Amino acid sequence: MEQLGFDFGVEPQPLIKVTPARLSLYDDCPRRYRMTYLDRPTPTRAGPWAHNTVGAVVHNAMRELFGLPVAERTPERASVLVSRHWRSAGFADAVQVARYAETARRWVADYVEAGGADADVVGLEQWVSATVGSDPAAPSLIVEGRADRIDRRGTELVVVDYKTGRRTPEDADARRSRALALYAVAAGRTLRAPCSRVELHHLPTGTVAVAEHTADTLGEHVREAEETATASRAAADRLTRGGDPDRLFPARPAPRCAWCEFRPSCPEGRQAAPAARPWDLLTPTT
Template sequence: MPTRLYPAAPSRLATYADCPRRYRMGYLDQPTPPRGGAWAHHTVGAAVHVALARWWELPLPRRTPAAGGELVVTGWSSEGFRDERQSREHRDRARGYVERYLATVDPAVLPLGVERTVSVRTERASLWGRADRIDDRPGEGVVVVDYKTGRSVLTVDDARESLALAVYAAGAARTLRREVTRVELHHLPTGTVVGWDHTPASIDEHLSGADAQAAAMATLDAAFRAGMTPDEADAAFPPLVAPRCGWCEFRSTCGPGRSVPAHRPWDGLA
């Protein structure tokens, strides 16, 4: 029988690369250790992504920037914010930058996909993910778009080095049966767009790296599920202590991670 492909979204691979201990806690441990509370910046990102997806479901006459802002408001949650005042402040801020962004989008030109799940296979892995938007632009061809709402300033390197965007491009090419090499990050708070034009070779490089990582993770996952002592599991999935531990949802149950000061739930707001 052929070896079963290892199913993985780019986020799963990225979690393991960032910290094997966090990966084990989130994907393998049963029961899953307690997670921390909600992060305000995740709340913002979720509301904005849902609004931008649902905007395309509106009838064309209602597909206005103001309608996009209203979708942010109706889908808003106050989870993770310090108080209602801070929540309202960032709700109104998100509403404003969604409206400014949609003013640059032609509502009559439907994307090829919105929140579309695509997948691609390598020798040992089945990689999949959900692209925020897939455009078909005259003179440019198919373009994969990923929305960002965080406080980090994005660069071309972020688009070029993103495994997720490379997987989306390869998966879209497989699904649409068209060449897809252009990927873009759209940072809504600043209105910045950074993009990268991949080549087939650069996408293959991303997929080859993901394939090798997936194969190693498949071996570790199987060994863990077959049975490891606590000491063996700790050795196989070591913590990578770093400043990012302050953001980890498992920090409270990770001894090494607790050595890094915790961030407040609203510290990641743009």
């Protein structure tokens, strides 16, 4: 006897949970994504890198500084916090360590001197999250992550991201940053206030790169995030069913292979560029 059936239409797809870091890793190099998030045990990694050490120290010092009342966010305190969080991983020698510890102290002290410490902060490395999708009636993603800092200016929120790299970011970088756009969406939902402005604060130069998003530009970033998330999930599903890891997650050789942490486990990457030394990407000191 024929069974009675009910047609409920298309099966709803489960939401995909993503972080901005995860999405950009997949876009940059699917193999590196696979090695980071899927391969277990994790393949051999190179490192540590001195520029990452400096970045982590500065981020930790800034987080602690902005947890203090405004009156206590002094250049001296900022400098002391760098010393407290300092680590020496990845540097060439003690001379280089001392030079960069001093440089990092100067960066954060200059930031405070320039008036950057007066912010009305509502979030420090705060976990923010939002359910989003290009079709508002059928969201496809849960976007989540930690924004370096979220300020309140008037009735609006501003997402602030610290940078310590060699390149000074421009407004176009802030506008193009999918991570910042997704943080703006997630911060607005989590903290229940409008959030359209995102900023990159470059400590070595004191530069602030700014983007003012609209509903359309945020929507475009969400649409691109959806594309990447859907592609990465499809590849991961096929891998689970026995697919070829190197076809599903191809290597994408580029100059960045010189400092990729998975270079020891990636023949294509080793061919693409000579290995950088662990301190080669440090921002030059003046």
